[in-house]
Amino acid sequence: MVAIEDTLNERILSQIIDGELSLNWELVDDEGHSIYKRDSLAKYSKDGKILKILPQGTNPNDTGPQFTNIREIWIDAPLSPHEPEEIAGPDEFDGRIELFGLPGGFGAKFFYGLSIRTGYRKIFSEIDQVTQCRIVNMTSAATDPGVQGNQFILSIEKFEEFVRKIKQTKQRADSARYVINSLYASNLVAEITGDPKKKLLPGRLQETQQLRSAISDEAPWTISQLSELAVTFSSHAKDFAEKDPLKLKSVLEDLELVSIETLIHRFENNLRSGKSFSEYQWQKFFEQNDFILKQIFAMPAIYYDREVSVRFADAKNGGQRKADFILYNALSGS
Template sequence: MDGFFVPLDPPDDDPSAADGTRILNFSGDSSELRIFPIYTFPDNEKYLEPKYPQIHTLTMSVPDTDVGVVDFRELLLEWLPSGFVTDYKFGLGLVKDCNRLVRLIEKHTECDEIYFMGGTNVAVAGKQLLLGLERFEAILSEIRRINSRGYDGAARVKDAFVHNALASTLSLEPAVYSLGRHPVSQVLTKAADGVKELTEQEQDALIDTFASESAALARTRPETFLKLHRDIELVNLDRLIQSYEDALARGKKEGFWQNFFDNNAFALQQVFGTPMVSFQSSASVGGVGFAGSGGKVADYLLKNPLTNNVALVEIKKPSTSLLNTKEYRGGVFGPSKDLGGAVTQVMDQAYQLMTSFAGLKLASRADLEAYAVSCFVVIGRTPSSDDEQKSFEMYRANSRNVKIVTYDEILEQLKLLRKFLLPEDSER
């Protein structure tokens, strides 16, 4: 059984078009519905021609149909899945957003038919592309979600633009639109604001250009060079702060943080009040007994690049308790066992280093001095209550030989540095 589209205004150069153009076929024997999408608007230069250059047939099985009383309009409305055009006046076929799917198939296969079947499989069989309806519906659903994110992103950009256009008149603070949380939403929102994302090749070319022209730019346009350099530093700092915050939120263990500070020495440098450079992580500082056991290993051995004086840093995890959970007296909390142990541990490492320093220096042939070994402990999170903060501050203020720093304080140092680097008129 065939269905035809009969034009009300057939083209003058094709008299046979008045008889109609086949757009449907239903086979009762196989219960298969075939669709032949065409253009149905007279002002289209391809009027009554196939919608797609290569894919001319869309086929699917229609179960439980009474062949004797088939009504094509009912068949289209009841059995065509989402994503199909159900009004013959529009030439049938797939909805506009699915045209990209057809173009992809036509570009990379010789298929002239898409056969929709159950399941999620996709395969090429001769000139047929076999496409599972579940896979097709999943693709269409994601396309629609992308559309929705694009609409939402564009709306945020438009709202911010209108707000800022009248902000001075209405005495309002400038608005900054949100990029959204989903990566696709972020890209679409930037695109709505005219921000073009660079490809990897474009990024590489930009980096190469900057590297080769940086000296000339610093000489001829120093202010522009300084601004560009500051912007790059801000991007790096933003990345570091984000990585640091994410690791804190996920409760990473001690080993992770030692690797993190190995790869991001700048973050660890926020602990010191003087310039320090890493000499070695997991450094042996002596303490080996006559039987070869008992060696002490510091998480970090650093030195002052001007005086060569050494410092030791011991790393504990952010979840380490700083204070006892039970009050010693009203409003007073004693240091936790872990905090006290970490302080004693780094002091013992300093003692072992001083004792063995001459031999270690000779063996390493390094420019190191141990005039006065500075000791640092990075541990825990800053207490939240006033009483706990008071107890912690009093304890570490009287820990004269060991400086105790929390993970929150390192993060705050990074954020303060970022704020310092921002230009005064920036809203970032």
């Protein structure tokens, strides 16, 4: 049994059980006597290639399993467990002993039972409820995901993608909360001064729209309201350009960005739908969104028409050529 350097009266003990290196944690007094401990929070496979997390409750008084069915989470070992000091040590900020090399979303502190962090725990809770699997095998190998015996195969890549989405949602929620709070403050002052109150604008992304709608007291904008907003903006565009040209430029850039994002979403949906779109259907798509074609050229190009004959048929009705689209240079007319 080897003891790692004590940190804030914590100590990690390692021992070999059935050929596997097992890590235990305990809290000790100033004289080194054990006060409280957690057994087998993590262990390494016999060949040292798999790190096995045995998640426990986050409360130091709760040493039970964190999940109903799941007992172990396997990860491709990030570090070779030759010496305990190489795989665990004090965190540089709070001094608590942590396990090195865990993927994002995992709690690395032994004090808290190496549990999954609250924000990212849902995926394991879902696996726990939907399956009876005792092991979640998070692998970097090219293995088909799904249930294999008592294991749920989950690639590290998929889990990291999940963590990124959760972080992204939190950032958008923080942004939506800031917008709502600013709106409340602005409208409170407007109510006192008698100025017109502002309306909550829908966000660019669907997630943002839902977040703002959930936080705000206002109902989401209807298509009719958005159309009215567009008409109002159009009728006052000239005044806008004269009084605040920089703001107008920013609004136009945002609108263009929204248009492109929406278009990319529609384009991807068409590709993934499984339907076989004909050339005519794709031509209609680009005809309705001709500004995409204009992005190809490093000059001001104007859409003219599609299916235009650029060479007519000869006497034998041969040699005819039609261009899918015709655009011309607004400067040179070519």
